[in-house]
Amino acid sequence: MSVERIRRFLSEADPGTPCLVVDTDTVATRVRELRDEFPHARLRYAVKANPEPAVLRAVLAAGGGFDVASPAEIAACLDAGASPAALSYGNTIKKPADIAFAWSRGVRDFTTDAPGDLAHLAAHAPGASVSVRILVDGPASATPFGQKFGCEPAQAAALLAEADRLGLDAAGIAFHVGSQQPDPGAWEPGIAAAAKIFAECATRGVSLRRLNIGGGFGITYRSAVPSPAEYGREIRAAVRAHFPDEPEILLEPGRAVVAGAGLIRTEVVLVSTRFGRRWVYLDVGRYNGLAETENEAIPYRFEVPDRDGARGPVVLAGPTCDGDDVLYQRTPYELPLSLRAGDRVDILDAGAYTASYSSVAFNGIPPLRTHCLEGGRLADDP
Ligand SMILES: Cc1ncc(COP(=O)(O)O)c(C=O)c1O
Incomplete structure (x- = not known):
């Protein structure tokens, strides 16, 4: 449905390439599907995935709130009509000025993972609710976080006790199993670790209530991932197994x-054969939208709307004069042998982590433009 609506818009408006078109009715449907799987949970859409105002409005209309990571994301959500109570500041890396900005705009929920950040929260967001992010392993994730975020689980209870001592509201535990996580069992170790920390905090007189299971739910690019229902079933079962009383659950899908x-929608700039391989250069690449092709992590699906016929292997590359701007040279892709410069190529399921990662103008190439459809028509944002 969404591809049909988008292609209809592209053929009527012919907006020029490259561009991302987002069908916000589909955004609202996805939010509702996930909310149905976690009926007692609060959904906080991770704004970094795509911060377009029309996307934020669709999330709000479907009953979602927002996981924000910076003052600019807070401002965008409030401008889209969100109440500050629907926002949680999920980024553990923030300056005191960022915290003060969030607090001044009414944001009261924060995630932290280090004593330094906790001290800044106590100083600039007095009395705020704080969840401590723990590091969990999610080896199957296509884009894992490594060790950048999250304290060791053994440190969490002490941090929460410190939050309590500093006059903050020690709310609970957060974790993230890594983005594009195809294993619905990946949440269980984090849920189990959280339950232990709840119990340890109780012995210190600190009563926790919140479990933030993060994002990570996968989508089908070239390989199938579990349905929202399958993710929901395993995660709910893990919560039931480890928590005698169901905690407040938050999820942060992006x-x-x-x-x-x-x-x-992109255009072929050049087709060229070198050392026996056919290289196809598109007008979109690593720096103007396809950042997640780094290490060939996300294998997008490509369609050529105007050419049929025999296909052959290709290396896919972006338009800049940077040697790293190659999309896929190990992942096997085949495109029509008749493909020529000027042909249109569509990249499917590309609404997340594309335009929002686009550089300002590397090589003078502008960031990826986004057009949002609301009810099938162009949203009238500036
Ligand atoms: C704290 C936090 N929550 C949620 C998300 C969204 O994750 P995903 O897009 O995999 O659902 C991210 C992604 O980076 C994140 O850092």
Whole structure:
């Protein structure tokens, strides 16, 4: 449905390439599907996946709130009509000025993972609710976080006790299993670790209530991933197994909400054969939208709307004069042998982590433009 609506818009408006078109009705549908799987939970859409105002409005209309990571994301959500109570500041890396900005705009929920950040929260967001992010392993994730975020689980209870001592509201535990996580069992170790920390905090007189299971829900690019229902079933079972009383649950999906709602239309700039391989250069690449092709992590699906016939292997590359701007040279892709410069190529399920990662103008190439459809028509944002 969403691809049809997007292609109809592209053929009527012919907006020029490259561009991302997002069907916001699909965004709202995805939010509702995920909310149905976690009926007692609060959904906080991870704004970094796609911060377009029309996307934010669709999330709000479907009953979602927002996981924000910076003052600019807070401002965008409030401008889209969100109440500050629907926002949680999920980024553990923030300056005191960022915290003060969030607090001044009414944001009261924060995630932290280090004593330094906790001290800044106590100083600039007095009395705020704080969840401590723990590091969990999610080896199957296509884009894992490594060790950048999250304290060791053994340190969490002490941090929460310190939050309590500093006059903050020690709310609970957060974790993230890594983005594009195809294993619904990946949440269980984090849920189990959280339950232990709840119990340890109780012995210190600190009563926790919140479990933030993060994002990570995968979407089908070239390989199938579990359905929202399958993720929901395993995660709910893990919560039941480890928590005698169901905690307040928060989830922070980004990719699963917006990826499938977007299509990037691109144009072939050059087709060239070197050392026996056919190289196809598109007008979109690593720096103007396809950052997640780094290490060939996300294997997008490509469609050529105007050419049929025999296909052959290709290396896919972007338009800049940077040697790293190669999309896929190990992942096997085949495109029509008749493909020529000027042909249109569509990239499916490209609504998440594309335009939002686009550089300002590397090589003078502008950031990826986004057009949002609301009810099938162009949203009238500036
Ligand atoms: C704290 C936090 N929550 C949620 C998300 C969204 O994750 P995903 O897009 O995999 O659902 C991210 C992604 O980076 C994140 O850092």
